[in-house]
Amino acid sequence: MKATLHHVDTLTDSIKTFWFEPEQPLRFTAGQYTELYLPHDNPDDRGERRWFTISSSPTKELFSITTKYAAEKPSTFKQALFAMQPGDQADAAEAMGDFVLPKLAQTPLVFVAGGIGLTPFHSMFEWLADTGERRDINFLYAVRSEDDIVFQDTFERADIHATIVIGEPSPDWGGLSGRLTADTIQNYGNISDDALVYISGPEGMIETLKNDLIKAGVKKQQVVTDDFPGYTSL
Numbered sequence: 001m002k003a004t005l006h007h008v009d010t011l012t013d014s015i016k017t018f019w020f021e022p023e024q025p026l027r028f029t030a031g032q033y034t035e036l037y038l039p040h041d042n043p044d045d046r047g048e049r050r051w052f053t054i055s056s057s058p059t060k061e062l063f064s065i066t067t068k069y070a071a072e073k074p075s076t077f078k079q080a081l082f083a084m085q086p087g088d089q090a091d092a093a094e095a096m097g098d099f100v101l102p103k104l105a106q107t108p109l110v111f112v113a114g115g116i117g118l119t120p121f122h123s124m125f126e127w128l129a130d131t132g133e134r135r136d137i138n139f140l141y142a143v144r145s146e147d148d149i150v151f152q153d154t155f156e157r158a159d160i161h162a163t164i165v166i167g168e169p170s171p172d173w174g175g176l177s178g179r180l181t182a183d184t185i186q187n188y189g190n191i192s193d194d195a196l197v198y199i200s201g202p203e204g205m206i207e208t209l210k211n212d213l214i215k216a217g218v219k220k221q222q223v224v225t226d227d228f229p230g231y232t233s234l
């Protein structure tokens, strides 16, 4: 369906949220994704379509996607997206995906986000804040630097404590630093036998964390993943 760009929020130097007005209401569950088709001149070999998690909550009339502009060699798709002006149109596919909150509200949850992999959790947090529903969530969020942290106001609104791990921190950073590992998730995530561990982020990071968690004794069926191909690092 046609989706008209309504406005853009600048979150950091490289991360923006694009808000679209859909032609008809876009029905989705927090955590699902859509495919955006953005025709543009001289597309590179990566083409004119991309999958994006819907970063907004289903409670909103507009829907948003949140994405990053690569410092080196941005694709023509990203160049076209970041050049869009309010009123410009793209095409959005029906929402899909099963990286959504479990039906059983009592299930303890450990959420792990790597960089822009935060988007499905942001949609869930916004939905929880808007509906007043409570879930038992331990949230870990890994980013490269303090400047890459986004959506902190939503964590507060949804009453979610974030354990933030900074890859390359400034000297002033007093929290966790270095690479986010399965050990960190176990130490701070408090994974009980009935918990589900949701991991979202770059493909490589997800594979490593999933394998290491399973090696450390977490059951395979406890780990739910959402990988973002196209990003090699946070």
Ligand SMILES: Cc1cc2nc3c(=O)[nH]c(=O)nc-3n(C[C@H](O)[C@H](O)[C@H](O)COP(=O)(O)OP(=O)(O)OC[C@H]3O[C@@H](n4cnc5c(N)ncnc54)[C@H](O)[C@@H]3O)c2cc1C
Binding pocket: 033, 044, 046, 050, 051, 052, 053, 054, 065, 066, 067, 068, 069, 070, 072, 073, 074, 075, 077, 078, 116, 119, 120, 227, 228, 229, 230, 231, 232
């Ligand atoms: C289910 C799902 C949900 C997703 N949700 C999101 C989301 O919420 N937000 C989001 O940002 N992404 C999301 N993605 C990933 C998204 O679809 C893109 O793959 C990603 O944003 C990278 O975009 P891009 O290909 O335009 O590359 P860019 O963002 O332009 O670049 C990414 C990296 O690839 C390098 N690169 C660029 N061109 C090439 C090339 N031709 N060959 C090799 N390397 C190149 C760049 O230098 C950069 O390091 C999701 C993917 C899936 C499958």
